[in-house]
Amino acid sequence: MQKIKAAVCREFGAPLVIEEVLLAPPAMGEVEVTLDAVAICHSDISFADGAWGGHLPAVYGHEAAGTVSAVGAGVQGFVEGDAVVVTLIRSCGSCPSCAGGKPTICETPHDTVNGPLKTADGGALEQAMACGAFAEKVVVDQRQIVKIPAEMRRDAAALVSCGVITGVGAVVNAAQLRPGQDAVVIGAGGVGLNAIQGARIAGARRIVAVDMSAEKLEIARAFGATHGVLATEDKPWKAAQAALGGRGADAVLITVGAIPAYEQAPRYLARGGRAVMIGMPHSGAKAAYEPVVLAAVGQGLIGSKMGDVVIQRDIPWMIDLYQQGRLKLDELISGRWTLEQINEAIADTRTGSAKRNVIVFG
Numbered sequence: 001m002q003k004i005k006a007a008v009c010r011e012f013g014a015p016l017v018i019e020e021v022l023l024a025p026p027a028m029g030e031v032e033v034t035l036d037a038v039a040i041c042h043s044d045i046s047f048a049d050g051a052w053g054g055h056l057p058a059v060y061g062h063e064a065a066g067t068v069s070a071v072g073a074g075v076q077g078f079v080e081g082d083a084v085v086v087t088l089i090r091s092c093g094s095c096p097s098c099a100g101g102k103p104t105i106c107e108t109p110h111d112t113v114n115g116p117l118k119t120a121d122g123g124a125l126e127q128a129m130a131c132g133a134f135a136e137k138v139v140v141d142q143r144q145i146v147k148i149p150a151e152m153r154r155d156a157a158a159l160v161s162c163g164v165i166t167g168v169g170a171v172v173n174a175a176q177l178r179p180g181q182d183a184v185v186i187g188a189g190g191v192g193l194n195a196i197q198g199a200r201i202a203g204a205r206r207i208v209a210v211d212m213s214a215e216k217l218e219i220a221r222a223f224g225a226t227h228g229v230l231a232t233e234d235k236p237w238k239a240a241q242a243a244l245g246g247r248g249a250d251a252v253l254i255t256v257g258a259i260p261a262y263e264q265a266p267r268y269l270a271r272g273g274r275a276v277m278i279g280m281p282h283s284g285a286k287a288a289y290e291p292v293v294l295a296a297v298g299q300g301l302i303g304s305k306m307g308d309v310v311i312q313r314d315i316p317w318m319i320d321l322y323q324q325g326r327l328k329l330d331e332l333i334s335g336r337w338t339l340e341q342i343n344e345a346i347a348d349t350r351t352g353s354a355k356r357n358v359i360v361f362g
Contacts, residue, residue: 001025001118006135007342008125010057012050015343016134021059021125024116026072026139033086033145035066036154038133039358040342040349041162042189043280046257047128048346051282055113058126061134061359062088065148065157075142083152084145085161087311088129091143103143104306115139134342136361146315149323155336155358156322156329159190160315162306163356164329166278167194167255169307169314172202174276175251179203184240184249184268185225187256188216190332190356191278193223195253197327200224208240208249210268213352223328237267248273255279262287266299274300336360 004023007016026032044060046052064086068078078084090110091103098106115127116139132138148157167190171177183199185192188211199207200223208227209220217228227243229236241248248270254261257279265275266289281287294300307314321327334354337345338361345357 003120004136005339006059006117006132007061007339008057008059009048012048012056016048016346018340018342020120021135022118022120022122023135023137023139024118026070026075028072029074029142030072030116030139031068031075031078031142031145032070032137032139033064033066033084034069034137035064035086035133035135035361037065037158037358037360039063039158039161039163039356040345042257042349044134045346045349046280046282053283054128055124055126057119058128059117059132059134060128062129062131063158063162064131064133064138065154065161068145069137078142078145078147083148083150083154083157085148085157085315086131086133086138086140087144087146087161087165088131089144089306089309089311090130090141093143101310102308103310104308134339134359136339146311148319152319153330155333155360158358159329159332159356160318163190163332164194164318164327165309165311165314166307167191167196167253168198168201168318168327169309170253170276170278170304171195171198171251173308174302174304175253175274177202177204177251180205181250182206182208182244182247182270184208184210184252185220186210186231186252186254186261186265186268187279188213188220188225189255189352192253192255193220193332193355195255195278196220196223196225201321201326206244208243210236210240215353219355222331231261237264240268251276253278257281259285259287263289266294266301269299271297272299274302277301277303332356333358
């Protein structure tokens with residue numbers, strides 16, 4: 001096993017610790033990727049805060065890009081030197097969900113504690129979300145990576161691994177928004193801005209961004225929002241309906257984990273509309289609805305994990321959009337930090353002002 005540097009969580013809610021850890025070589029069907037960049041997602045922060053439990057110590061991070069530096073036996077389609085993005089979507093390819101085209105909800109369990117990562121003294125170290133990308137290198141399954149153009153900036157490419165596919169995918173795959181329909185996006189953070197981009201790309205007639213911050217609403221317009229509504233308004237759904245010509249939205253994308261946003265979401269819907277649940281509240285948090293209203297007007301609630309994407313299909317498409325100038329990636333980056341600055345980057349992300357902070361290696 002080789003030694004690498006990683007940001008390790010040893011106590012929920014405490015700063016991450018930069019230390020040397022051990023990384024095993026790639027096994028059957030696995031690849032080693034030397035990372036150039038990893039973005040900080042709010043899910044990483046929630047995990048490190050203990051929002052969903054899990055084993056400690058752990059290495060989080062799951063939105064990454066780099067270069068294949070070793071391949072295990074049985075790997076097909078990848079060789080050393082390939083530029084790739086690394087995702088948390090570890091799919092078996094054969095369970096009912098995978099075979100049915102839903103790899104994001106693969107039913108085959110994966111042991112993240114007894115994986116390629118170990119502490120410096122050989123102890124158990126969780127490879128969180130099957131990635132553990134707050135580190136110089138990762139070893140992941142070949143199904144978790146997708147090739148990218150060699151010349152593509154890795155900090156921009158890293159964003160595609162989670163925030164972009166989650167936001168854009170939720171619109172086109174989960175909501176199945178059609179040209180001419182209206183959308184409301186609750187939350188104008190990293191995922192929300194990508195949902196806004198997804199609605200624009202899908203041909204939405206009107207896109208209403210809802211957020212607590214007037215500054216974020218202004219940024220949302222640059223990504224495709226046609227209207228902005230402050231969530232602090234009294235009955236903000238009324239303002240959204242006014243922007244939509246007196247009608248509700250065909251799709252509401254909930255990109256934050258705040259329970260008030262979940263409880264208010266159906267109020268933004270038109271008859272027959274659907275609310276797509278993307279943001280991840282902490283375990284135990286509950287929202288209340290009046291089911292008879294949804295049933296009477298044909299509305300629906302649906303969960304969407306990682307945009308319901310098939311990464312081998314959807315990521316190349318999104319990269320093409322980026323190269324054509326139709327998908328914004330560079331504009332999503334708020335700051336670039338070193339691994340040693342990760343706690344500062346996390347603190348900056350917590351303020352809510354950052355779109356995406358990126359850790360850059362080398």
